[in-house]
Amino acid sequence: MTVEPVVAPTSIRRWPRFTAYGLAGLALLVPTSTASAGWYFANQVLDARPREYPLEVRGFDGELVTLNRTEDTLCDVPYALLWPTGHARLGSVVRADRTGVVRRVEEITRGTLQAGARAALSSAVFDGDPLTSRGLNFDEVTVPGELGPLPAWLVPGTSSAWVIAVHGRGGSRAEALRALPTLAELGLPTLVITYRNDEGAPSSADRRYHLGATEWRDVAAAVSYARSQGASDVILFGWSMGGAATMMTLRQAPEAAFVRAVVLDCPALDWSATLRLNGRRRNLPAPLTWAALRLVEQRIGTTLTDLNQVRHVGSLRVPTLVFLDQDDVLVDPAPTRLFARLRPDLVRLVETAGGGHTRSWNVDPARYEAELASFLRAVAPG
Template sequence: MSHLPSAIRHPRRTLRPRHLGWAALAYAGVVLAGAFLGAEITLRSKTRRVKGVIVPVGRRGNSVFLPASAETLSRGPIGIVPLLPNKGHAVLGERKVVGTLVRREVTGERGVLPNGALAWASTFVYNGTPAQLGVAFEHTAVRTPLGDMPAWHIPPSGDAPGRADTLVIVIHGHGGQRAQALRMLPALQRTGTGSLFVTFRNAHGAPASPQGYLTLGDQEAEDVLAALHWAQDAGYKRAVLYGFSMGGNIALSVLRQKHRPYPLPILGVMLDCPALDWRDTIRSQGVRVGIPAFMARHVARFVERIVTRRSGQDFDTVDQIAAAPTFDVPMILWHGTRDRTIPVGQADRLAAARPDLIEYHRVEGGKHIRVWNIDPEQYDAQLETFIARVVPEVEG
């Protein structure tokens, strides 16, 4: 073998450094590409429609048959809205697999859900306005320096007049829509409070900031403070904040000292699958899309650097777990163990940091901002009990 070239006789000696160099270059390219994509999603995310799937509907009496999918197979109730024509809405009960189809019974219906319709189906149940539930409301706007933020105002129902002076401000999440929280509106009405479903800067339908970048809860808190001023002008005397996902971070950002005194007293905060630690969230999202854990850590670090360089984002400012010692408002917290968007460990850490303030419900099997679907009656009861506890009834 002595006549063979040395590169063949000793391949590792000559090829290994070259291979390592190319591997390192490829690794860096993947990390940077992932980081730039992750930064863009972090900074800009808004959608026009509530998430769901389009499915053909088979109906026989009160039974609805749907093709099997992650959405139609989800636990708990789902909503369904025919597309052509859009004249109805139905709430469907628990799933039952029948061959290759999913059967669900109609538990509530407005309008007509015909056999053969092509329809939107979703675990968010509703995709319209409060009118989809038959609830009276008014379109309004919260005035901010950036412009008017669209909102829905649902006046107190009168069922519990002792809390008619209280407004629950409902805050959607990153890339979310107000309709995602309509599932909880009946429970909110039973508390006797008013509700204001708000939007914030850079969300769909709302004014944009000069750069058009989200700040993950920091500057968006100013839009919720503007909603508190709106409530004051509307005659409300007290408020409760109710945040979903990033909306939870916004609600907690409102509690920072720099925003005090508030236009109205904030008596409680309700958090549904809140984003509490954005560094952890970005890292976990990398793993979710299939990036190996060791690489996801590197991608997350670069995402943070890119986001900070482009927008000036201070990730420490929106680290609500680190801020836990400063909180002084009672809270109720729901988080699902199957949440693949915001790891449940974040909620575990916040609850452990402030057991004196936080009533924590760790929902087995709950997905991101879908813990209500696991047991709607229990969730609603917890919500109503919390508001009854933190908002004392007043006479007259």
Template sequence: MRRQRRRRRWPFVVVGGVLAAGLAALVGIPLASAQVLLTPHHNLTTAAGSVIAVGDGEITLSRTDAGTRVGTYGLTWAAADGEVAGEGIVGSVLRSDEQSVTRTFFPTDGAPAVGVDVALNPNLWTGDPRSALGVDFRDVEVEGELGAMPAWLVDGDGSTWVLFVHGIDGLRQSGLRPLSTIRDVRLPTLMISYRNDEGAPASANGLFSLGEREWADLDAAADYALSQGAERFVLYGDSMGGSIVTRFMHESAHADRVVAMVLDAPVLDWGHVIDGQAERLHLGALSPLVRQVVQWRGDLSLTPLDELDQTSVFASVPVLVFQGLADPLVPHSDSEEFARALPLGRYVPVPDAGHIQSWNVDPEGYAAHLADFLAPYASSDDDG
């Protein structure tokens, strides 16, 4: 009898084990997804194959999706210890086949050897304004609620300052792409860092809060700018920087000093971003659970980060929105809906551009839109 009962138990043990494994997977996938989203990595590069040949003004790489992207990008390669060994700039695709892609190549720090793995970086430059663009600047520190945060200050004319806020896992170098255009209209520019950035203090949990708390670091940057003679602000944010900028408009006592905003592939609803990534991974059914885990793990709420239902806050502010139509992260419909809902909104869709790659795909067009938008503020210091 005992032997018979033992035989009858094993299916229940197996089923119980399968259910337990399924439950672990059900919880594990959202937890892993939340952890990836919230954990700082400080790296925007994408693997782009290995070097097949380097010629005069061109480079041939093994074919990858990243390596065939439209536009101009930074190219980096690593040494054996994983540190960056060199960098350059790749431009338009000259020719390609099923195995390789050849692009224009402008070395800035040597050239990679054949066989070396390379990566694309939407930031063309990894240095500072002087080394990248020959633009003078000052290293300054912004004192925030968690401590001192490094920033770059490029001097200009007048008391309307641009405050540039990079995105998730980004660096201040993201602001180097539009900096030449901003400098042409002579607006002082403060390119900030915030909690969990390299060189900045970590948050208590070491995780991003997707803008819900980082806006306070932008607020501290505004305080610093005011102490240096600023009176008004143009807020400029890309990716999660857009979420930080929009949250600032809800929370900061300085919001009434904002005369304009520039947003590049801004995250305007993190719920939509999470849903989209789940669908890409064929895990759409788990999206609601991922949302809940993100809120629990990050100790945050996604509800106040949905700007599509709060557009009245921006009704009196001119807003320029750049959005790549090939962006795999931010739904371009969100950016268009947001811009169209604003009385003073301008929407600039850029075909073939991935996430925060509108400048890379069309730098001349991007600069023209940006210069036209910023021109009215170049002399606003005299307007009071």
């Protein structure tokens, strides 16, 4: 399998601002709604914004909740259900019809769930902090970042190697709560970080995500913090865009010298392939998708080619465990498979099916935790 080729040059110098904007002017030739979708698409990729609640709670009887029918609500894996004032853990799908899906509610951990609420699903099943959600003692610490103080959780351990957990785009530290018990059982101190534009962390000047192109500096700051607190070296653990930031840290940061191993979960290794995938799912004409990608490059100040980690897989020097769900429709799985195939000496790929983006744990927690523990025992000091 090969990565879908780039459909147009990605050099910012070769395609100046007026060209990208001018091509987007093809909107004159297509329906207004389609053109607007192209601009909306580019903004959605980069803008750091509050959580949206696209679902409607159509009913709740104390045990079962009815949600509108979507690909996600039909996906029969554990989820968190979030609404503006609350959180619940969802279990299995009970039934579905043409418009709605009924799911079991395992626990309401915060707030009151009632019909009419706007809600969202999250693969980060657990709510709260390591103690309240997983029974793990931790400290609230602050990592000195390039833009200012970055709040973090530190779960203590006995190993000299620390894990640094890096959540995905628009996510939060809660993403790591699924893996923390496994890490704690192995005695690995774990620093669960925030980075620029997170809630409670400093904002970048443009208040935009840079797809790992600048976020890696906050990961590097976390490595420096861990070293200052006695870590001999670190294991980087990145979900989605956190995986992109992790790989950029390996490529760009002097602190990469202290990285012992890497764990990636549905990592965004090739943004061009991923954004084209999302463009197709939104039925954007190829020229408008191309223009949106050029606009993304202008806004983040680098090319998507430079953020293509598959192109740099030859420089990988540390053991790497990669989780991938083959039904991921948000981050293109093909580049990750190619990444693993090109470096079988260092990369172990673990695939699941039927979950979607960053849901390999949700599909099979026992397998995920066993694979993670086996890998970490092999690479971390006792």
